[in-house]
Amino acid sequence: MKWSICITQFEQYLRLEKSLSGNSVEAYLRDIRKLTDFLAFKGITVQPEQMSPPVLREFLEWIAGLGMTAHSQARTLSGIRAFYKFLIMEDMLTADPTDTIEAPKLSRKLPDTLHFHEIEQLLAAIDLSTPEGTRNRAMLETLYSSGLRVSELLDLKLSNLYEDMGFLKVAGKGDKERLVPIGRDALKHIQLYREGVRCHLNIKKGHEDYVFLNRRGAKLTRVMVFTIIKDLTAKAGIQKTVSPHTFRHSFATHLIEGGADLRAVQEMLGHESITTTEIYTHLDRDYLKQVIKDYHPRS
Numbered sequence: 025m026k027w028s029i030c031i032t033q034f035e036q037y038l039r040l041e042k043s044l045s046g047n048s049v050e051a052y053l054r055d056i057r058k059l060t061d062f063l064a065f066k067g068i069t070v071q072p073e074q075m076s077p078p079v080l081r082e083f084l085e086w087i088a089g090l091g092m093t094a095h096s097q098a099r100t101l102s103g104i105r106a107f108y109k110f111l112i113m114e115d116m117l118t119a120d121p122t123d124t125i126e127a128p129k130l131s132r133k134l135p136d137t138l139h140f141h142e143i144e145q146l147l148a149a150i151d152l153s154t155p156e157g158t159r160n161r162a163m164l165e166t167l168y169s170s171g172l173r174v175s176e177l178l179d180l181k182l183s184n185l186y187e188d189m190g191f192l193k194v195a196g197k198g199d200k201e202r203l204v205p206i207g208r209d210a211l212k213h214i215q216l217y218r219e220g221v222r223c224h225l226n227i228k229k230g231h232e233d234y235v236f237l238n239r240r241g242a243k244l245t246r247v248m249v250f251t252i253i254k255d256l257t258a259k260a261g262i263q264k265t266v267s268p269h270t271f272r273h274s275f276a277t278h279l280i281e282g283g284a285d286l287r288a289v290q291e292m293l294g295h296e297s298i299t300t301t302e303i304y305t306h307l308d309r310d311y312l313k314q315v316i317k318d319y320h321p322r323s
Contacts, residue, residue, distance in 0.1 A: 055103025
């Protein structure tokens with residue numbers, strides 16, 4: 025079996041049977057390409073069915089030597105495991121060479137968040153006198169109000185805005201749809217953007233239903249959203265690394281700190297497992313510890 029044939033079949037399986045998003049499929053394929061790049065670099069001529077645990081261990085040592093973090097190493101190994109499970113499922117293999125490979129130990133890193141006053145600083149740094157500023161305010165209000173992933177924000181459609189109900193229909197990971205509440209402020213700024221900016225754009229064919237567009241009338245890109253937030257962070261004087269995901273983390277953290285039910289937060293974030301959502305309870309405990317440290321006379 026050639027690598028190219030197996031990888032093509034794996035890609036078709038991820039897209040058609042697993043219904044994964046384009047970004048998720050590309051992430052899996054990158055993991056496999058790292059392994060094939062290693063084999064080419066080392067001059068190791070093995071096909072997928074000839075892979076052995078010693079070669080995989082050497083591969084993990086190699087990517088660690090390149091400076092890849094333990095988390096990235098574990099993610100890469102996870103992608104390779106999925107590839108070999110697919111080959112076994114399709115009866116292309118009988119033994120899984122990844123079975124005896126241990127992933128690097130991971131420390132559970134708490135996500136960066138913004139305090140509410142920092143959120144307000146960022147929003148205040150937006151120049152609302154420009155069309156782009158009006159759009160950016162609506163965009164960031166939506167990110168923080170509903171805890172969306174950046175891909176979910178970019179794919180948000182006018183037909184999925186239920187303004188009278190105060191909900192958005194969001195297509196999350198694996199194209200799983202969920203209903204997410206959206207606040208009054210976010211809806212107000214979306215309306216201002218639609219009525220004052222978006223309606224004047226020359227919208228490209230096929231992009232008519234997307235909410236947030238660039239000045240050429242096309243759907244925004246991930247890079248553009250990251251750049252907008254990076255520039256605003258510098259302008260607001262916030263000394264943190266802020267990304268679109270920071271708004272999602274802040275949304276969840278502020279809900280938990282305010283006493284929100286963990287299951288409700290899980291549903292809004294679109295987490296498949298509640299253990300993923302539980303990281304925000306750890307954040308909350310750290311916040312409580314800090315309150316004791318700052319204000320208790322015996323601390």
